Amino acid sequence: MTARGVLGHPWLTVRVQILLGAVFIVAALPKIADPPSFAHMIYNYRMLPGALVNGAGLFLPWFELLTGVALVLGIWRRTASSAIGILLLLFIVSIGFNLIRGNPIDCGCFDVSAAGRSVEERFQDMGWVIARDVGMLLLVGQSLWSERLSPGRAAQPDQGA
């Protein structure tokens, strides 16, 4: 089997989509449980106008949850993958921007409690988070590419999981 065949294989695509969906579900839950803390995290990015901070703090976790659930359940896979890709790009740009301008932040990706880490630890974490998000973006790319090769095929149980 060619590399193209392996990368576009429904078996792999289904697992990639479930993994991506599960990650986004897990990431969304603590934010849904504590919106003020997540809004605080968003404020610390210093990128959104203050009027939008709370709205983003309320909306983003639910959007993450719904796209994650859609991917896990195999509903609207292309749209959900694209939405997750857009979110990941947004995260990479936001964290990268703060890394470049020297603003140490807790990413608020999976934990919205103040971790009490040092500035150096935060900068180090920001680098790791960008690397992790780039990796997940590659998974999104695989999912979208596979969908494009054979739309809907990954959802079929006999060819998928």
Added chain:
Amino acid sequence: MRRFFAELSALVVCAALCAAVSNYLAGRERKLTPVGRYPNAQVVPQPAQDPAPGPAPSTPPAAPAPVAAASSPGPVPAGATTSLPAPPTRAIPSGSPSAKGGAGAPAAPEPLPGVPSGESLLSRFPPHPDRPFAEVSGTDALWAHSAGVPFLDARRTKVYEEGHVVGARSFSVWESDVDQKVFALQDEVPAKDRPVVLYCSGGECEDSHMLAEKLFGAGFVNALVYRDGWPDWQKRGGPSRSGPRP
């Protein structure tokens, strides 16, 4: 492509609906106002009693440390905004400046020995109507605490309940009821030039500064931000307590 946008729109609408419903059903500590006011923290939504930032600082109020002296040290639930609790410790710590025992102060409740008069409070912490806050050290904070100056804890309520300065009230700027608490404070504290100490987690924590800006917008001109905050208070062994009681 049309299908893609239709599905994306459906996801966005569903997420917005879920967010709105969950926020509506959320308890006080989890609720957010839909529109944030963080860079504009000085904006207080209702007309304040003293909209101009700062009464003349040269008019000392009649009662020494009126807020703390008139309050009772009884249990007050977290978030209650009825009265400011008096700190139980009244002794001036060693090394603090000598207080003049409320000389010439016609306060209704008899001032406790060692509690400085309003004048000495204002001489140590003069009002600053030109800026939202002045930063104070741990030594100043300890002195102010023993002098009966009200403390406000700007951290989240759940963090406050894990441990806070005795007598401090929970005033998280990230929770939806902070404006109501500010209004209540306005009603309780007629003299806006009296010092109020605000603290959060020290270090890079800005919550106390944001709260100070909000209080400044409400007319308070003597907010003192305890720069090193709660970690420093613990390090210094200042009186502390856990749970919802101030």
